[in-house]
Amino acid sequence: MKGRWTLKDLPPEVRPRERLARDGERSLSDAELLAIILRTGSQKETALELAQRLLYQFGGLQGLHQCSLAELAEVKGVGMAKACQIKAAIEIGRRTFESARTEKVTIRSPSDVARLLMSEMRYLDREHLKAVLLNTRNMVLDVVTVSVGTLNASLAHPRECFKEAIRQSAAAVIFVHNHPSGDPTPSPEDISLTRQLVEAGKLLGIEVLDHVIIGEGTFVSLKERGLMS
Structure with a gap:
């Protein structure tokens, strides 16, 4: 029986990691970037499908930025580990912006x-x-x-x-x-x-x-x- 779906289960030409390496990070959608952070999905959906569901549920990247860690962790298929990964990535982006602004x-x-x-x-x-x-x-x-x-x-x-x-x-x-x-x-x-x-x-x-x-x-x-x- 098939276990957890990963990005490797997608055709090579549409895998977010491969697309990033080939075309650059700017070519990826929000869902594809989020899927790379998530790395794995669940038994019922790939990481990309999970990413798309999260963006829909929270209203895009803005919603993910504003929601709490607990709210994110409670979503089916996410859990505390993935929620921490997402929040850490968002915080890196925020700190990068703040650092650039001080120049x-x-x-x-x-x-x-x-x-x-x-x-x-x-x-x-x-x-x-x-x-x-x-x-x-x-x-x-x-x-x-x-x-x-x-x-x-x-x-x-x-x-x-x-x-x-x-x-x-x-x-x-x-x-x-x-x-x-x-x-x-x-x-x-x-x-x-x-x-x-x-x-x-x-x-x-x-x-x-x-x-x-x-x-x-x-x-x-x-x-x-x-x-x-």
């Missing part, structure tokens, strides 16, 4: 801002408002969270938005927040807050260069749209 990055365009924060902010289930603090050469000094809002609203006061910029003697700041809906179109509230921040920055001598809204794989620059004033 000196120069912001030249809204695309640079999106590259800096897209992978972190596109999966958040609440609106997070962040401030990218810059020196006189537009090099990133720090990225700080200003506020965490509700499902569709970022709760922030201009006073709090500049607190860290003042403390770290930033010359300029770019504000960034996400839309959990995935649509980065600015709301009237986004535009109003941006204009308040621009005026507050003028009083403090800290230039507000832009306000970037992150969506699902896309973004909008209020500066590019002429909505800063």
Whole structure:
């Protein structure tokens, strides 16, 4: 009787490990990458099928990131060992991102801002408002969270938005927040807050260069749209 299914039971041309070696990791789907981490499935499904089921059950990689270890371990076919493997892989990705962000990055365009924060902010289930603090050469000094809002609203006061910029003697700041809906179109509230921040920055001598809204794989620059004033 057939025991536990593994990736070796799949045809060679569709095995995730072989595809990664042949085509590179960027060519693999989320399910294929997760299947490599899982390594084995169960008597009823391959690792790839288990990976697909997990992504469906938790709503993608974002859900796997946000669920608890206990919740993941309770899923049939997973258990504590596989749950730890998944959580460890996600944490490695998070630490890699954090490490890269501490390196000196120069912001030249809204695309640079999106590259800096897209992978972190596109999966958040609440609106997070962040401030990218810059020196006189537009090099990133720090990225700080200003506020965490509700499902569709970022709760922030201009006073709090500049607190860290003042403390770290930033010359300029770019504000960034996400839309959990995935649509980065600015709301009237986004535009109003941006204009308040621009005026507050003028009083403090800290230039507000832009306000970037992150969506699902896309973004909008209020500066590019002429909505800063």
